[in-house]
Amino acid sequence: MEVALSFVVSVFFAVAIYLMLSKHIIRILLGVSIFGNAVNLSIFTAGRLMREVPPIIPEALPTPEVATASPLPQALVLTAIVISFSLFAFLLVLAFRAYQELGTDDTDGMRVAEPEGEPMPPLGY
Amino acid sequence: MAAETIDISNAMLTAPTALGDWMLVAPVGLPILFGAVLLMVRHETRLHAGIAIAGLLLTLGANAALLLQVLADGPQVMTMGRWLPPFGISFTADALGASLAFVATLVASVCALYAMKDIGATGRRYGFYPFLMLLMAGVGGSFLTGDIFNLYVWFEVFLISSFGLLILGSTDRQLDGATKYAILNLVGTTLFLTATAYLYGTFGTLNMADIARKADAMRETGPLMTLTVLYLLAFGMKAAAFPVNFWLPASYHTPRIVTAALFGGVLTKVGVYALLRVLVMLFPVERAELSGVIAWVAAGTMVLGIMGAIAQSDIRRILGFVVISGVGVMLAGLALGTETGLTGTILYAFHSVLAMTALYLLAGVIKELGGSYSLHELGGLYRTYPAMGAFALVLMLAVAGLPPASGLWPKIMLVRASLDAGWPWLSFAILLTGLLTTIALGRMYILAIWRNRPGQAPSDAATGAPGYGYGSMALLCVPIILLGIYPEPFIRVAEAAASGLLDASAYIGAVFPAEAAQ
Amino acid sequence: MRTLIFRTVAPYLTSLMILFSIFVLLRGHNEPGGGFIGGLIAASAFAIYGIACGVSPVRRALYFHPMAISGFGLLVSAISGWLSLAFNVPFMTGLWTKVSVLGVPVDLSTVLFFDIGVYLVVLGSITSVALALEEREHG
Numbered sequence: 001m002e003v004a005l006s007f008v009v010s011v012f013f014a015v016a017i018y019l020m021l022s023k024h025i026i027r028i029l030l031g032v033s034i035f036g037n038a039v040n041l042s043i044f045t046a047g048r049l050m051r052e053v054p055p056i057i058p059e060a061l062p063t064p065e066v067a068t069a070s071p072l073p074q075a076l077v078l079t080a081i082v083i084s085f086s087l088f089a090f091l092l093v094l095a096f097r098a099y100q101e102l103g104t105d106d107t108d109g110m111r112v113a114e115p116e117g118e119p120m121p122p123l124g125y
Numbered sequence: 126m127a128a129e130t131i132d133i134s135n136a137m138l139t140a141p142t143a144l145g146d147w148m149l150v151a152p153v154g155l156p157i158l159f160g161a162v163l164l165m166v167r168h169e170t171r172l173h174a175g176i177a178i179a180g181l182l183l184t185l186g187a188n189a190a191l192l193l194q195v196l197a198d199g200p201q202v203m204t205m206g207r208w209l210p211p212f213g214i215s216f217t218a219d220a221l222g223a224s225l226a227f228v229a230t231l232v233a234s235v236c237a238l239y240a241m242k243d244i245g246a247t248g249r250r251y252g253f254y255p256f257l258m259l260l261m262a263g264v265g266g267s268f269l270t271g272d273i274f275n276l277y278v279w280f281e282v283f284l285i286s287s288f289g290l291l292i293l294g295s296t297d298r299q300l301d302g303a304t305k306y307a308i309l310n311l312v313g314t315t316l317f318l319t320a321t322a323y324l325y326g327t328f329g330t331l332n333m334a335d336i337a338r339k340a341d342a343m344r345e346t347g348p349l350m351t352l353t354v355l356y357l358l359a360f361g362m363k364a365a366a367f368p369v370n371f372w373l374p375a376s377y378h379t380p381r382i383v384t385a386a387l388f389g390g391v392l393t394k395v396g397v398y399a400l401l402r403v404l405v406m407l408f409p410v411e412r413a414e415l416s417g418v419i420a421w422v423a424a425g426t427m428v429l430g431i432m433g434a435i436a437q438s439d440i441r442r443i444l445g446f447v448v449i450s451g452v453g454v455m456l457a458g459l460a461l462g463t464e465t466g467l468t469g470t471i472l473y474a475f476h477s478v479l480a481m482t483a484l485y486l487l488a489g490v491i492k493e494l495g496g497s498y499s500l501h502e503l504g505g506l507y508r509t510y511p512a513m514g515a516f517a518l519v520l521m522l523a524v525a526g527l528p529p530a531s532g533l534w535p536k537i538m539l540v541r542a543s544l545d546a547g548w549p550w551l552s553f554a555i556l557l558t559g560l561l562t563t564i565a566l567g568r569m570y571i572l573a574i575w576r577n578r579p580g581q582a583p584s585d586a587a588t589g590a591p592g593y594g595y596g597s598m599a600l601l602c603v604p605i606i607l608l609g610i611y612p613e614p615f616i617r618v619a620e621a622a623a624s625g626l627l628d629a630s631a632y633i634g635a636v637f638p639a640e641a642a643q
Numbered sequence: 644m645r646t647l648i649f650r651t652v653a654p655y656l657t658s659l660m661i662l663f664s665i666f667v668l669l670r671g672h673n674e675p676g677g678g679f680i681g682g683l684i685a686a687s688a689f690a691i692y693g694i695a696c697g698v699s700p701v702r703r704a705l706y707f708h709p710m711a712i713s714g715f716g717l718l719v720s721a722i723s724g725w726l727s728l729a730f731n732v733p734f735m736t737g738l739w740t741k742v743s744v745l746g747v748p749v750d751l752s753t754v755l756f757f758d759i760g761v762y763l764v765v766l767g768s769i770t771s772v773a774l775a776l777e778e779r780e781h782g
Binding site: 138142147150154157158161162163164167168203204205206207210213216252255317538562 | 708710711713714715717721722724725727728731732733735736737751754773
C-alpha cells in the first residue's frame with residue numbers, strides 16, 4: 001500500500017510542478033493546491049498505513065497491544081490541511097480580484113507593479 | 126477513572142510552572158490577545174492605534190524581560206500542555222531567538238506609531254492593526270518556538286497576516302504584487318513542509334533540541350543532506366536569497382509604506398533566523414559541506430541585489446533591492462560558520478532590522494514632504510527640511526556600513542571572518558557590496574535631497590515637519606547610532622547567540638534537563 | 644440561483660446545518676469532529692443562505708460582523724490557554740471541571756473552550772470571505 005501511495009505522491013508532485021510552470025495564474029494555483037496535497041499525502045504515508053487501529057494504549061499496558069499507525073503525522077497533516085486550505089482560499093480570492101482588476105491571468109501581462117520599459121534613473125545632477 | 130493510579134511523571138510535567146516562565150509565552154500570547162480584541166472593535170477605528178501600541182509595548186517589555194533572563198540564565202523552555210519534551214511543543218528561547226524577537230518587536234512598535242498617521246480610518250477598518258498584531262505573534266512565535274513543525278505553523282501565521290497587510294488598499298499594483306508574493310511564499314512554505322515531513326520520517330521527532338542531539342547518530346543512515354538542501358531552498362526563498370528572491374522586488378514596493386517598512390525590516394530576517402537555526406544548530410556537518418554553495422549564493426545575493434538597486438529610480442524599489450543585498454551579507458556568515466562569522470551575521474541582522482525599517486520610513490517621509498517616490502521628480506528637500514537630511518545621512522551611512530552608524534561592525538566582523546577562513550573573494554564581495562550600496566544610496570541622497578528640484582513641487586506635498594515620521598525615525602536612529610559608537614553590548618549578545626548555535630548543549634540541556642544532569 | 648425552491652428551502656437547510664455544526668463541534672473531543680470542521684459547516688450554511696437570499700439577510704442574521712466573530716473566537720481560544728497561568732501549569736494545559744446543570748453532570752474544560760474559539764474563528768473568517776465574494780457576484 002505504501003508503495004502504491006508513493007507512486008501517487010510522485011504523480012502528484014509531477015502534475016503540480018508541471019502546472020506551476022504555466023504562465024496562467026489559475027493553473028499555478030491548481031498546481032500549488034496539488035503540491036500541498038502531495039506533501040500531505042507523503043506525510044500521511046510516512047506515518048504507516050493501517051486500517052482502523054486507534055493508537056490508544058490500554059490502561060494496564062505500557063505500549064499498544066498491536067502495531068498502530070503513528071498518530072502524529074496524521075495530526076500534522078490535519079494542521080497542514082487547515083493551513084493550506086485557508087491560504088488557498090485567500091489565494092483564490094486574491095487571484096480572482098487580480099483577474100478582475102487587471103483583466104488578465106497571464107503572468108506576462110501582469111506587469112502593473114513592475115512596468116516594462118521604465119526610464120533610466122537620472123544620470124546627472 | 127483509574128487515571129490517578131498511572132504514574133504520569135515520565136510523560137508529563139508534575140512540578141508547578143514558575144511565573145517567570147510565562148515570559149516565554151507572553152511575546153506570542155499578548156499580540157494574539159490584543160489582535161483578537163482589535164478584530165472585535167474593528168469599527169472603533171480611533172481606539173485601534175492606542176490598543177495596538179499598548180499591546181506592542183507590553184510585548185516589548187516581555188521580550189526585554191525574556192532576553193535578560195536568557196542572557197543571565199541560559200536558554201528558557203516551556204513545554205505546552207504539561208507534556209514533557211519531545212511530546213509536547215516546546216517553546217525554547219535562546220539568545221538568538223530572544224534578541225531577534227526583541228528587535229523585531231521594537232521596530233513593530235515604531236511602525237505602529239508611524240501608522241497612526243500613515244494609515245487612515247479606511248485602512249484601519251480593513252484591519253491594519255489586527256493584522257500587525259497577528260504578524261508579530263507569528264514572528265515572535267517563529268523566533269521562540271523549539272519545535273520545527275510549530276515553526277512552520279508560525280511561518281504560516283505571519284504569512285497570512287502579511288497577505289492581509291500587503292493588499293490593504295487593493296490597488297492594481299498591490300493585487301499584482303501580492304499575487305506573486307503569495308504564490309511564491311506559499312510554494313516556499315510548502316517546501317518547508319516537505320522537508321519537515323522527511324525530517325519527521327527520518328528522526329521520528331520534531332523537537333529541535335531532540336533533533337540536534339540525534340543528528341550525529343543519524344548521519345550514517347539518514348538522508349540528512351537531502352533535508353539540509355531542502356531547508357536551504359525553502360528558507361532561502363523566505364529570506365529572499367538569490368536566485369529565489371524575485372518575489373521581493375515584485376511586491377515590497379506596492380503596499381503602504383509602513384507595511385513595507387515592517388516587511389523589509391522583519392520578514393526576511395525570519396528566514397535568515399530559520400536558516401541559522403536549522404543549518405547551524407541542527408545540521409552543522411551538512412552545512413559545512415554546503416558552505417561553498419552558500420557562499421556563492423551569498424555573494425550573488427549581495428552583489429546582484431545591490432546592482433538591482435542601482436538600476437531603479439523609485440525609492441521603494443531601490444530599498445527592496447537593498448534588503449536583498451543585506452540578506453546576502455548575512456548569508457556570508459552562514460557560509461563561513463565560524464563564531465566570528467555567525468556573530469557578524471547576527472549583529473548584521475539586528476542592524477538590518479533597524480536600518481531597513483528606518484529607511485522605508487524615511488521613504489515615507491520623503492513621499493510626504495516631496496510628494497513622490499521617484500528620483501526623477503524629487504529634489505531640494507535639504508533646503509526646507511534639514512532634519513530629514515540629517516536622518517537620511519545617518520541611515521545611508523548605516524546601511525552602507527560606514528561609521529559612525531550601525532552597519533560598520535558586523536561588516537568588519539564578516540570581512541575578518543572570511544579572510545580568516547581563507548576566502549578573500551567573499552570579503553571582496555562584501556566590500557564591493559558596501560561600495561555599491563554607498564553609490565546606490567548616495568545617489569538617492571543626492572538626487573532626492575541635495576540637488577535642486579527639477580520641476581515644480583507637486584501640490585499634494587505636505588508643508589511643515591512630519592511629527593510622527595521624525596519621531597519614529599529618531600526612535601530607530603538611537604539604537605542604530607548606539608550600535609555604531611558603543612557596540613560592545615550588542616556584540617556580546619550576538620556572541621552569546623552565535624556560541625549558543627555552534628554548541629547546542631545548553632539548548633539541549635534546557636529542554637532535557639534530566640539527561641543533561643546525568 | 645434565486646429560484647423559489649431554493650429560497651424556500653435555504654433557511655431550513657441553514658438552520659439544520661448550523662445545528663449539525665454545533666453537534667460536530669461538541670462531539671469532536673473524542674470522536675471525529677471538532678471546531679474546525681464544525682466552523683466550516685456553519686460557514687457553508689451561511690454561504691448557502693447568502694446564495695439563496697442575498698448577502699444582506701445573512702449579515703442581518705449574523706448580527707455581528709464576521710470578522711468580529713472570528714476576533715471573539717481568537718480571544719476565547721487565547722484566554723483558554725492563558726487560564727493555565729492561574730493554576731501554575733504550562734500554557735495550554737487542559738483544565739477540567741465538573742459542573743452540574745439541572746442535576747446532569749457536565750464536564751467543562753479549557754479544551755472545549757479552545758475548540759469553541761476555533762469554531763468561531765473559522766466561522767467568522769470563512770463567512771467573511773464567502774460573503775465578500777457573493778457580494779461581488781451580485782453587486
